[in-house]
Amino acid sequence: MLRITGGSVYDPANSINGEVRDLYIADGKFVDKESCDSGRVIDATGMIIFPGGVDVHTHVAGGSINFARAMTPEDHRRTQAFIRTKTRRSGLGGMAPTTFATGYLYAGMGYTTVNEAAVPVLSARHTHEELSDIPIVDKSSLVLMANNEIFLDLLEEGETERAKQVIAWYLWAAKAYGIKAVNPGGVAAWKYGDNASQLTEPVSGYKNVTPGNIVAQLAQIIDELGIPHPIHLHCNNLGAPGNVSTTLETMKHLEGRRAHFAHLQYHAYGGDDWGTMRSASVELAEYFNAHPNMTTDAGAVLFGDTVTITADGPWQHLLYKLTGRKWGNLDVENETGCGIVPYTYKPSNLVNAVQWATGLELLLLIDDPWRVFMSTDHPNGACFWRYPEILQLLMSADFRKECMACLPANIKNRITLPEIDREYTLYELATIISAGPARALGLKQKGNLGVGADADVVIYNRNVNIAEMFGHPRYVIKSGEIVIEEGDIRETPDGREYIIKPSFDPGTDDFLQPLFEDRYCMSFENYPVEMERIENPHLQDCKPQQ
């Protein structure tokens, strides 16, 4: 048991805004005062208390990040090394941290839940093996569906009911938590060197399937199956100047349905080419603010070195041609793909400067903190352990001005950031890093300091240096256990894995097996991940809509 007394509590899920409250913890959950009559007491007088952070979109485990690790040995060498002890495994931080280090670094900045946002079903077994090697934090994963050949074929034939059964089957086969759509149709076309850039044009190899109807059908299926997290969408035309029109059109395709737009920064550009590229955050935020069916994460960019990894194979090929740096490409049979390119965002580079401003603008112009969440699309925009730098930019307009002084002079008229005075409050920050993403993921027990919720909590020393305050919490408590204390890693418990089991027609196996044997190169029985392969599985509710 554990009591935390005297701290200023920021718990947006329960509308508690900085009031002094005592928290009581027993058996890993928050309990009422009567149920906690012994154990350690943390005197948090003068300190700030947040629910543990929840990352709605990150890439920490599986084939693509592991390929990125292989491609960047030069980075491993200059980063913090975690030295082995009897209770802690060794590892390396940096652009693509190793699994054990990933857990230590996330917990080290107060995050206790992470959502791995891109898992091919074909290699889901690998992703789960890596996730079980990420200590401390709880995990969930999203499976890639928008370029799956069997699914696209069913859409082509108008077999939407069957498509729904197949999606549910795949989700359970992967032991995943939700559905991710990356560049719908575009990754499938990339197998033949093509892309899909128009929402209403047929995808290569199909007559009826367009990116627009892939998105709309998937969103419908996800709602009908009652999957807790809505469609998690990486739109077409990521990164391209002028792509805001595609993004807005996609949003219109999804009107009236739940949808989460991933890393919106990469989809918020105006202009016609690299020379005229500008931020289109104003028009995008205006539309977004008026449509409460949507949530998003920022996909913010920070200047510095990183490695970009995405299922968006054609975009990565373009990035390789633009930068001339190393390029890795993986095609995952008839399901999806992946590309990897190391990248350096420079303030002197006009495109990078626009990207930096656009991410912050979206976070500041979207007025409901329950709908826009902290992310850098780790490691794409910046590494996750740099989140505290972004929190500082959000909380201080003066600091933003200071940073803007380093941008190229010709950036005027391309960005709106200089005109924005908004400064985030601590209550709003607690919403975008914890309560909001937990709600969007449908994880009611997370991002919540109320009785019955998981006792994941962060205690900060007050500090005028915001980046330092959020980068170095005084205590981090996971499931009631103190894991970080005064910057030291104390305990490294295993986290849970959240999965769902949507209901599907038991005849789906018989339907899929012949198709599968025709198209895949492994046997059908070997394909689904067995339940016993998941370490600490935790089944969340998934009830179909009536």
Added chain:
Amino acid sequence: MQKSRFLPRGRKDRTMVLVDIRETKSVKAADIFLQVRPGKDFELLTILRAMIKDQPISDAEVAETGVSIEALQDLVARMKAAKFGAMFFGMGLSMTRGKHMNSAALLTLAAEMNAFTKFVAMPMRGHGNVTGADVIMRWQTGYPFGISFNRGYPRYNPGEFSTVDVLVRGDTDCVFVIGADPGATMPQPAIDHLARVPTIVLDPHVTHTSRLAKVHITTAPAGISAPGTAYRMDEIPLPLRPALKSSYPTDEEVTRRIKEAIQAKPDWMVEGPQRLETQV
């Protein structure tokens, strides 16, 4: 061979080109065989890189490779006309004259071919679960092989920390071998060292290494009587389902028990918590 929507006739819709220094058994399976002169892989690859971009090459340079200009022109035309090209390479490329430079030339050729059509390249891995070891080492340490933990955290330097180099230098006072038979393949100084120090082998069979080891623990063969995961060459994980029962323990169980016994001993590392430093 797999049929697909775009290749409905399976093998008949595919073209296989084999490049080797001699006629091997694979020639029968190939549509086209190009015989390259030993040690001229880098030159051949560089000429191909020039040819796909229509850059000038001299007859003398082509003659050196042992392959005719007509054959190369035909190859380039086929590569550019392919819908999806894949290049597989093995130790004949990466371990002969030029070594990693040859691999780099091939990977660059594959990347550059994407200016014309879809092309990929993939290394052919050795027998057993080499890829699996490589994949797991990468997620746990950041590096695929050639890793030293002697400072308490992973460091990487092939040529210094690779198994063969460590053994040849005689830098270890104990060797633990699992799922490998270095006694059959390594240079003599490495084998001599294996015999000199306490070498412990986990293997279902008697091997060259087990014969010179101080301890051989017989284990259940993976995939036959021990479960697990094997990673295919393209890093797709496959479950191993044992068909038989074995009275021998699995590699995993033996390793775990050895690890527990070591953990019971005093630790040589400095104890204590570690601070999370500012990352750079």
